[in-house]
Amino acid sequence: MSLYELPNATSSLDNMLVQAIAASPSFTPLLLVFAFFVVFLGGSGRQLARNGTADYSMWSVIASLSIFMISLIMSTITGIIRLDWLVIVVVVTIFSGVWFFLDRKPSEI
Amino acid sequence: MGQIQLTTALIMIGLFTIAILGFAVNFASDNDSVIDISDDAQILSLYSDSATEVGDWNDNSTSQYQSIIETTIAPDGSTPQSAGSFAITPINAIGVAKNIMQVGYIKIFGTGSGFGIFLSTLIGVIGFMFALFIYKTWRGIPD
Numbered sequence: 734m735s736l737y738e739l740p741n742a743t744s745s746l747d748n749m750l751v752q753a754i755a756a757s758p759s760f761t762p763l764l765l766v767f768a769f770f771v772v773f774l775g776g777s778g779r780q781l782a783r784n785g786t787a788d789y790s791m792w793s794v795i796a797s798l799s800i801f802m803i804s805l806i807m808s809t810i811t812g813i814i815r816l817d818w819l820v821i822v823v824v825v826t827i828f829s830g831v832w833f834f835l836d837r838k839p840s841e842i
Numbered sequence: 843m844g845q846i847q848l849t850t851a852l853i854m855i856g857l858f859t860i861a862i863l864g865f866a867v868n869f870a871s872d873n874d875s876v877i878d879i880s881d882d883a884q885i886l887s888l889y890s891d892s893a894t895e896v897g898d899w900n901d902n903s904t905s906q907y908q909s910i911i912e913t914t915i916a917p918d919g920s921t922p923q924s925a926g927s928f929a930i931t932p933i934n935a936i937g938v939a940k941n942i943m944q945v946g947y948i949k950i951f952g953t954g955s956g957f958g959i960f961l962s963t964l965i966g967v968i969g970f971m972f973a974l975f976i977y978k979t980w981r982g983i984p985d
Contacts, residue, residue: 801862805869808877820882823866824946830858831942834851 856938
């Protein structure tokens with residue numbers, strides 16, 4: 734008896750992904766959260782190490798746009814992402830933009 | 843952050859929102875996506891409302907531009923008696939930001955949450971800043 738059901742690998746790679754998400758629905762949001770923080774913490778951390786300061790709002794926008802693009806690609810296939818998750822990703826992207834534009838210094842209009 | 847920068851920031855927020863939503867809607871249309879962002883009525887409404895608000899702001903700024911360049915200050919150095927020259931930006935600019943914040947807030951926190959004081963306070967702060975900037979610019983008091 735196997736520990737878990739292996740996905741059917743004879744159809745296609747995206748079908749394996751759909752089956753994995755059907756078995757564990759939280760896979761998609763956690764993947765997006767992971768991608769967001771890889772870009773956000775990675776980018777701002779390296780900028781901080783190099784320059785002594787980090788533009789967190791800019792990295793937030795970049796990280797949001799990254800997961801926004803990933804979500805849009807996911808939205809072309811049935812069963813990978815739900816509409817409410819896509820809407821939340823869009824809202825997070827817009828809020829990152831709000832933070833970014835209100836965070837500029839006077840010399841950065 | 844002065845009045846020019848704040849107004850620019852608010853309008854840029856509106857343009858950013860329009861760009862993001864427009865890209866998402868057209869991406870879904872071009873690729874026949876199964877999950878289409880335009881299936882969410884509120885997001886679609888935010889898209890059209892933001893475009894309308896930014897368009898209205900554009901019209902207002904064009905019509906007010908003439909009055910701004912024609913504003914004169916008397917030789918005795920007194921300030922203008924009306925703040926009409928500063929009426930160009932706030933209403934539509936605040937409208938754009940308010941709409942975006944409201945829809946975004948509802949999408950994440952829902953409509954019945956007691957956390958609503960956060961949104962109303964934030965919008966109140968934006969309105970207060972605008973009023974103060976206008977007053978200080980009008981009176982010539984440094985920011």
